Amino acid sequence: xxxxxxxxxxxxxxxxxxxxxxxxxxxxxxxxxxxxxxxxxxxxxxxxxxxxxxxxxxxxxxxxxxxxxxxxxxxxxxxxxxxxxxxxxxxxxxxxxxxxxxxxxxxxxxxxxxxxxxxxxxxxxxxxxxxxxxxxxxxxxxxxxxxxxxxxxxxxxxxxxxxxxxxxxxxxxxxxxxxxxxxxxxxxxxxxxxxxxxxxxxxxxxxxxxxxxxxxxxxxxxxxxxxxxxxxxxxxxxxxxxxxxxxxxxxxxxxxxxxxxxxxxxxxxxxxxxxxxxxxxxxxxxxxxxxxxxxxxxxxxxxxxxxxxxxxxxxxxxxxxxxxxxxxxxxxxxxxxxxxxxxxxxxxxxxxxxxxxxxxxxxxxxxxxxxxxxxxxxxxxxxxxxxxxxxxxxxxxxxxxxxxxxxxxxxxxxxxxxxxxxxxxxxxxxxxxxxxxxxxxxxxxxxxxxxxxxxxxxxxxxxxxxxxxxxxxxxxxxxxxxxxxxxxxxxxxxxxxxxxxxxxxxxxxxxxxxxxxxxxxxxxxxxxxxxxxxxxxxxxxxxxxxxxxxxxxxxx
Numbered sequence: 431x432x433x434x435x436x437x438x439x440x441x442x443x444x445x446x447x448x449x450x451x452x453x454x455x456x457x458x459x460x461x462x463x464x465x466x467x468x469x470x471x472x473x474x475x476x477x478x479x480x481x482x483x484x485x486x487x488x489x490x491x492x493x494x495x496x497x498x499x500x501x502x503x504x505x506x507x508x509x510x511x512x513x514x515x516x517x518x519x520x521x522x523x524x525x526x527x528x529x530x531x532x533x534x535x536x537x538x539x540x541x542x543x544x545x546x547x548x549x550x551x552x553x554x555x556x557x558x559x560x561x562x563x564x565x566x567x568x569x570x571x572x573x574x575x576x577x578x579x580x581x582x583x584x585x586x587x588x589x590x591x592x593x594x595x596x597x598x599x600x601x602x603x604x605x606x607x608x609x610x611x612x613x614x615x616x617x618x619x620x621x622x623x624x625x626x627x628x629x630x631x632x633x634x635x636x637x638x639x640x641x642x643x644x645x646x647x648x649x650x651x652x653x654x655x656x657x658x659x660x661x662x663x664x665x666x667x668x669x670x671x672x673x674x675x676x677x678x679x680x681x682x683x684x685x686x687x688x689x690x691x692x693x694x695x696x697x698x699x700x701x702x703x704x705x706x707x708x709x710x711x712x713x714x715x716x717x718x719x720x721x722x723x724x725x726x727x728x729x730x731x732x733x734x735x736x737x738x739x740x741x742x743x744x745x746x747x748x749x750x751x752x753x754x755x756x757x758x759x760x761x762x763x764x765x766x767x768x769x770x771x772x773x774x775x776x777x778x779x780x781x782x783x784x785x786x787x788x789x790x791x792x793x794x795x796x797x798x799x800x801x802x803x804x805x806x807x808x809x810x811x812x813x814x815x816x817x818x819x820x821x822x823x824x825x826x827x828x829x830x831x832x833x834x835x836x837x838x839x840x841x842x843x844x845x846x847x848x849x850x851x852x853x854x855x856x857x858x859x860x861x862x863x864x865x866x867x868x869x870x871x872x873x874x875x876x877x878x879x880x881x882x883x884x885x886x887x888x889x890x891x892x893x894x895x896x897x898x899x900x901x902x903x904x905x906x907x908x909x910x911x912x913x914x915x916x917x918x919x920x921x922x923x924x925x926x927x928x929x930x931x932x933x934x935x936x937x938x939x940x941x942x943x944x945x946x947x948x949x950x951x952x953x954x955x956x957x958x959x960x961x962x963x964x965x966x967x968x969x970x971x972x973x974x975x976x977x978x979x980x981x982x983x984x985x986x
Contacts, residue, residue: 512600513575515544516593519620521558521583523629524875530558544577547679553636555672556700559584560679586812593620624875626663630981631656635666638973642955642965643670649955649965653701653852657950659860659941662869662879669701702852703814707954709844710925711771712855712937715862715894717842718764720797721779722890726789727764729893735759735774739783741835753777753839768897769905771922773843780842781835791838795819800884801858802868803850809871817854820847844925856952859939863947865891895919899944909967915978916985917944922967933957938966
């Protein structure tokens with residue numbers, strides 16, 4: 431049997447179609463295949479050889495002839511992630527007025543340029559703080575891409591304001607030109623922060639304090655606060671002198687920054703929360719609350735001030751110790767003693783004299799602490815300081831000297847070694863005005879505030895408020911009685927300072943409106959010359975006058 435050949439020959443595949451018309455194709459005649467000619471094979475092989483030769487030639491050109499040049503060019507191209515800077519969140523006042531915003535210089539040709547911070551000034555420096563900008567090396571590349579808050583609100587709310595930078599993958603040639611851009615991670619901008627501060631109130635207090643300091647009153651510096659006594663929201667927090675946050679963020683002019691560092695008035699100190707001051711007579715309302723609660727006196731207890739009290743000196747009977755009042759005020763009950771700020775009255779209430787029993791230093795210390803004079807208030811700003819109260823133990827340890835009745839007298843009128851911060855006094859006087867709630871201040875609008883209720887009867891606070899109103903109607907704060915648009919209650923404080931008591935701090939604290947208290951005010955002016963004890967009252971008067979024009983709703 432013949433074996434079948436399964437291999438298909440080329441002439442069985444390629445047919446010669448040229449002779450088909452001469453045959454009967456339906457009967458499969460003329461189906462003899464014609465082989466491909468040798469010429470066709472030669473042309474095909476020749477074409478393939480030419481193509482291979484061209485590819486080999488180009489490979490030789492790229493790899494051998496120009497290989498080094500192309501390798502160097504490739505190495506000079508760079509592929510790197512480029513930062514897309516997030517926009518820092520704006521800081522607004524309670525009415526939506528911008529206090530800190532961003533601006534990108536229109537002339538900038540840097541695709542990586544970050545938005546610069548622009549601050550409202552003057553009057554907001556220590557409150558807002560400033561930022562440090564991203565930094566470049568000598569080659570112009572960023573080695574620090576963060577914009578961080580350095581002080582004030584910018585620092586304490588940095589997490590909320592900062593946002594998160596993005597990035598884009600960029601290829602650049604040797605001249606720094608962008609060749610291509612790849613995948614992108616978009617930036618996340620920072621959140622807007624709305625403060626409880628009212629820029630109109632801030633300006634009014636700043637203007638008034640600056641006028642007292644830079645005018646003819648010869649003070650060196652000052653601080654001011656306006657706070658809502660129901661919510662604890664801070665409407666003004668002024669420190670003077672201040673720094674310009676625009677200058678510190680930009681790092682120029684260098685001469686101005688150098689001046690900040692050498693200024694003896696310490697413009698970097700945020701005085702309302704960090705400054706420690708001898709309070710003087712502004713602590714008398716707090717002492718009165720303690721004396722009434724302890725049953726030491728009644729509102730009608732009368733003490734006569736002949737201008738001083740004299741305490742026998744057992745070591746030198748011919749030279750008794752004299753403790754002076756600021757003037758002979760005659761017979762005063764508690765309300766009028768507050769209004770006229772009688773030192774003799776509060777010497778007696780604090781330390782006792784004659785037949786009148788006093789609180790004594792332990793109870794003075796207790797009541798001052800009860801009103802928060804030695805504890806941070808908890809305001810949501812960092813760096814807060816706290817006050818100090820002298821005690822027998824402290825004096826013995828510090829000076830090796832026993833406590834004497836004169837130390838109690840001086841402590842009772844806010845002298846000796848007593849120190850407080852303005853924000854502590856704002857919270858304490860707010861407790862008098864609101865009936866006994868010791869608030870936690872906040873600089874964030876609508877921020878939740880805590881507080882504690884003091885174990886003092888409402889009638890006690892009513893008596894003290896009446897005394898502070900007398901201070902405005904006829905006493906030491908009488909200048910405020912000239913304000914025809916609001917009834918104010920107030921209390922002055924004149925605290926001697928310096929090694930030889932050569933200067934003093936001038937305080938004014940109080941609240942308004944008197945009938946339905948809503949706001950507490952505090953102003954302290956530092957290192958005034960003796961003979962000018964009314965600077966604090968003048969500052970409050972002028973601040974409220976300006977505020978009546980720019981924001982009359984505070985007095986409605």
